[in-house]
Amino acid sequence: MESFLNTPFLEPYHFFRLTLIFFVIVFMRYLIVSGVYHYIFYVWFRPRVAHRILNLKPKQEQQIRMEIRRSAITSVIFAFSATALIILWQQGYTHITTDWSAFPWWYHPLSLFIALFIHETYYYWLHRWMHRPKIYRKVHKWHHDSIETSSLTSFSFHPTESILQAIVVPLIVIFLPMHLYVLFVLLFIMTISGTINHAGVEIYPKSFLRNPVAKWIIGATHHDLHHKQFRFNYGLYFTFWDKWMGTESPDYEKIFQQKTEPDTNSTVGS
Template sequence: MAYAALNSTIAGLGSTATFSNVFDEVSKAAVDLNVAERLWASWYLWMQNDTIATGIMSFVMHELVYFGRSLPWIIIDAIPFFNKWKLQNTKVPTWREQWECAALVLISHCTVELPQIWLFHPIATYFGMEYGVPFPPAWKIAMQIVIFFILEDAWHYWFHRALHYGPLYKSIHKLHHTYSAPFGLAAEYASPIEVMLLGFGIVGCPIVWTLVTNDFHLVTMYLWIVLRLFQAIDAHSGYDFPWSLRHILPFWAGADHHDLHHERFIGNYASSFRWWDYCLDTEAGEAASKKRRERKLAEIRAKKAQ
């Protein structure tokens, strides 16, 4: 639906029109749209500035999802009953650690991520991103999000692994490893350079996809960001429950995968999936170390037998 057809009607309401007034007019004129699509269209028509409308919506969504998803893990950390599922159960974060982490993350969001969020709309629309209504079909949204998870995981693996190279680790990545036993809020506890570098895999993959296919919508971006934030926060939660996703999907990384990375400071570099670490022999933990030792011993015996 083109917004231009409604602009004259909305303009007739005057500069004092409320969002509710705009929504009522959109609902009368676009009965074929569902509630979410009418709310979406009303927001852009009411704001009358698409870049500002996207910027505000994106930042508010990011903060609500990040801190909203972290809140259950803060509560779980405060309840001893759940301690039996904590991977490093002798290292439960204190309230002070939680508070200091949240403060630094919020500062980072407002100083490092906010400008990137604000620039996303003009850059993405320049490359062809759509943001009108109606929304794309559910199958297309789901397909693109699966592709982004795969692409971002590859980006994250290689750049995360590079950040563990001596000088890069000391100057960039060491801050993220402040907590050897991670917790939900620590997912984006990182230096500005790391936030931008690894964040490009999250934001850059959709932009490249748009450039190549010319088939991408902002609502897909939002759903992708929400799911990726859930993944990052849950991976840093420090808890592995019997019902955790990795027990259903064996190739899913999960908290146990990333918790080992923080505990050992090496290995398990991927974000969402296990296959890069498995194929490139960078798995962390006793089981993986034992396999490597057995393989080396087998190679030594084979050489001696020749």
């Protein structure tokens, strides 16, 4: 790690080499996670979860190509953000640590929850701003071109939106002390959450809404309604800002219950 941080990443050669490495990692992660998720829930387990598919129609090849192309652009921007984060860390501008003993054990999960809360708050209000008519047409409409979402939709953003999303993690670690591995967990949650929420298949059980903790977590039904209704469900990971600000779809709980009802017409393995 020390030799890595001693590499002069501000020099153009090392800067673009590291950015290229990050691009390959980010884009391949997107393709692999989206592809595996699609295979598991649309192909392998389809008989078990078919009753939970949210009005899913066969994806047009044109939309799939569009989403992958736009996701490649997003991956380039995220790669530049990752390189900038490394340089900030290298120059001592972040609070990233590799020493577990630098903080009490309880601080590490707390720092993760604080980071998730900050990200959730930032994205909720950014998302509402992007739905202003003029901003929406110029920026956010790219993402909403995918009305019938899939796991490939998770990275399909306009470059401006990608930049606005890419800056939040570097900003968080500039101000919030965090262990490097906790940062990796945060990035993992970001990837998995985006995939689950866009995949169009509600994988959470019917009891989710009755659980005092789980009911605050966003799943496919919640975000699918955003893509179809536009005026509701702006959250990223959690539902609390939507609940507090009165922007949660009034149809959410009813549709969630419908989509998680056992399908008596299907048989497992058929």
